[in-house]
Amino acid sequence: MENREKFTAKHNELQNCKKLIEFKNVYKSYGSNKVLNGISFTIKRGENLVILGKSGSGKSVTVKCLVGLTKVDKGEIFISGKDITKLDEEGLNRIRMKIGFLFQNGALYDSMTVRENLVFTLQHNNKMLTEQEIETAVKEALQNVGLEEAIDLLPAELSGGMRKRIGLARALIIKPEIIIYDEPTGGLDTITAREIIGLIRNIKLKYNTSSIIITHDLTCAKYTGDRVIVLKDGLIKAEGSYKGIENNADNWVRSFFEK
Template identity: 75%
Template sequence: METMAKNTLKTGEHPNHQPLIMFKEVYKSFGANNVLNGISFSVNKGENLIILGRSGSGKSVAVKCLVGLTKADKGEITVMGKDVTKLNEQELNQIRMKIGFLFQNGALYDSMTVRQNLAFTLEHNNRNLSKAEVDTAILEALTNVGLADAIDKMPSELSGGMRKRIGLARALIIKPEIIIYDEPTAGLDAITAREIIELIRSIKVKYNATSIIITHDLTCAKYTGDRIIVLKDGIIKAEGSYDDIENNTDEWIKSFFQK
């Protein structure tokens, strides 16, 4: 991984200075379990924000609140200028249609071919496309992740890394304004993880994508993130560049870097 250049944005140096996402004092509890405890952060246009934390830190709950799958108990979550905590289901769906997701396991429909998986997502978002337009979009998305030759394969025929790539093609096919990556390198060998990291970096450049990357993988954080926030017990423990986080003197944060 030494040959890969790090992103070098420092805290406050955000591309274009246009926040697309803002959390303001967001709280979420499940019974007596306080998962989010007043977190505040923003994601700017063209930025890759890493949310780093161990299991149970609140990373996934924050994203579920972002897209309205879970309702925050308190606070504001603004996405593309709209407070999602105040939207109805129809309005939330309009927001969701502009967000691409790469789920941890790829989340492909096992009974559908790769072509059918991508077509289903595209047609769900835009029902007015012709068959030719759908076919062109599918081929373009698969080409962008290097798997055009897998178009008629079943998910069971794909490796874990290939499933991640197809999942990413499915996220890209709707031309999203925001991409959310959920543990994109989890469960992959080092070589395949590196390929996914390179793909995330290239997508940022090609699509000018605005992304949230949920991970506990320091290598992924180092090479894909412009900025990192570290969550612990539902609070933001640290924020900054990878170097800022690595040089943090807090003992708990230092433990991330101890082998």
């Protein structure tokens, strides 16, 4: 009996080590508007999770809860085994330093060059780096997105696709454990969107990052997501592989994939 208990404890410990993010029965309302109604899901280390859902389904609020920008009404959210709902602002900031963001519009500072945008983000996360370490990190981040030649350009001199790639370089420069992609292919032409999809896949392979990808682009969802969840009215309506959800028995879920 004792050996079985030790085995069970060890098994649970190993399973928990695989979980980087875990939502447990999370609720969030704004007044009478119930946005999240008890969602639960996990993301393993090195896994990309795609979140699909119509406007108002709770996608953005899920991310805000994850990074502590909004407090949950009920439930628990674990990152690396720590319940962030119980952390103070200092504790949340330490967690946020593990998270990189790619915003829909790139969100670069217009008055700064590409180099300055990257350095600003890097120094905000780590003020102890030497000039050589900063220079090496900037070059590596730009190499990852294939834009070394853009280092001294201003955002106004970049195309939409280039701004998105620089935004991704900025997310990568802090060497995050988690990356949150907000509509990574939104507003891009087909060829550029395909390039961004390729970058997302390569980054996961190179750095073993875990990611949440919020997207309306089904091609992006299909080729970047290891797993997909579909939100409806603050609940998880479906969860599984892209192919499995595409062939879901529920008419509402299948409606996402109708041309």
